[in-house]
Amino acid sequence: MDDAPAAIVKAKGGRGAFLAHFFIVLPVVTLCVVVYAPRYFSGPPPYYGGGANDVGGISAPRPSSMTRTSSSSSAHLGGLGYVAGRRDADEDDQQLGVGDGGALPQQVVLDNQVGSPCSSLPNHTICCDRSDYHSDVCFMAGDVRTDAASLALLLFPPRAASSAPEPPAAEERIRPYTRKWDAYITKTIHEVTLRVARPEEAAAAAHRCDVRHDAPVLVVTAGGYSHNMFHVFNDGFLPLWLTAQHLRRRAVLAVLSYSPRWAGTYGEILAGLSRYHAIDLLRDKRTHCFPGAVVGTRYHDYLAVNSTRLRDNKTIADFHDFLAGVYSDDDVRNDKAAGGSSSSRRPEMAWYERRRPRLGIVSRKGRRVVENQAAVAQLAASVGFDVDIMETANGAPLSAVYASVSSYDALVGVHGADLTTFLFLRPGRAALAQIAPLGITMLSRNLFGVPAARMGLHYVQYDVSARESSLSRRYPLDHVVVADPARARREQGKQEWELVEHVYLRGQNVSLDLGRFRETLARIHSRLKEQQQGHASRSSPDASPQI
């Protein structure tokens, strides 16, 4: 899961070529290009398109504190005054999924967000919440049917309402992705139209249901920055989970930019989110009918779940549990992941033994490499760790990555998309040690440090010194780029991100000072041993392990 040179080469062919190769050539999980962008740039949102940025269109969002445009709209179809949804889906589990199509069970609340203009959605309405800086989300309640020809979801009026006043010709358009401030990527996301069916459409046979579903549809994209593991979770699955977990798998995924490779790579996660087959929305020309729809996903923050914004107070630890469930539960998992089960459970049992804490070292390739990795691994062993080198970009299925990482007591690695796997570490027990190269200490902290700490991991950041950076071989030690990266960045003004990208992110390896790094490892090690001892002394000898 490295930002692989192969992706760069492809990108040089231009955006079109790159996008066309997305699923055909690039192994989705294994190639990760760093394309996230920091939120704390000063000044207006820079836009970086073209050139090497084609790899992922790096750009920085405005600081979230800036003024946001806020709007929401509802299209009401007649004054039926019926309010769909008062209770949670999970309270009425059995009542769901038993309808005969066209009717959304009264109890389903499509929007799980606190204070949303769409949280109380009357039947036969469309509601879009466009108030968030990162993403728009639209909801429909009623008789929803796909119109493949126009990539639209049509809302059909109730039959009895034909004499009712003419509904407003409401139409909403939405590109379901979580980076609406990111013009480059947003324009690659298909636009879906949501509208009320016209009277002649309602009468025509052309929109008869070919497939009736008794669960709402959730329209999402498999596109976007889908070649980078950070984005796959940050902009894909975590938002999807945030938006739909309260439906308890009773939602049909209709996927834009769907590919069998994507579905295979993330099969366990998809099965954990929905109990139904996903629909390939661009290729499936049938008319699918649903009792409701959600288009787009919510977004809270970098790899974050803000529990105060969710009606059921879920947290990022719940997302970890979700992942643990899909990769450990034999019912949900598919066969190819079978190898992961036993090893992902083993560490829980072994916790009571006085074993050596297990340390995973993320082995990057190409850039931000630990040049003296072998010595670092030896050092870790001498400190008392059982060391595992976690190879990246080797095509291993995510279930295998889950099995490895969930067995670690600590994960250490240089800043990069692979660290997204901290989501697989056990909250409340494991540690994440991030090695932050020169010039990206805050970026490192914001993208992985803060989220990891929020998940209940012990977070340690090791900021490399100028001498540990390969940049000290390229620049004299008193050059601003190595001597004062913060100033070097400020001095770039609008070109700040270019410096970050080309010099600090892509042009840097590290060679760790073994004396200094030993202290970091030793502190993590002794903390883990204390935890083990505390745990052992709290457990009576015959107590059965609690997980």
Ligand SMILES: *[C@@H]1O[C@H](CO)[C@@H](O)[C@H](O)[C@H]1NC(C)=O
């Ligand atoms: C919403 O409207 C559809 C018809 O358009 C109807 O079949 C369904 O029963 C209604 N839902 C509820 C909860 O009343």
Ligand SMILES: *[C@@H]1O[C@H](CO)[C@@H](O)[C@H](O)[C@H]1NC(C)=O
């Ligand atoms: C969580 O959301 C609430 C409500 O929107 C907001 O006030 C709060 O600052 C958010 N918390 C974090 C940690 O972002």
Ligand SMILES: *[C@@H]1O[C@H](CO)[C@@H](O)[C@H](O)[C@H]1NC(C)=O
């Ligand atoms: C969520 O938290 C709020 C505020 O602490 C509380 O009032 C509410 O009952 C909680 N809801 C659930 C479903 O736990």
Ligand SMILES: *[C@@H]1O[C@H](CO)[C@@H](O)[C@H](O)[C@H]1NC(C)=O
């Ligand atoms: C970093 O290390 C990799 C692998 O050894 C090497 O290919 C690359 O050129 C190095 N980059 C720099 C900037 O030294």
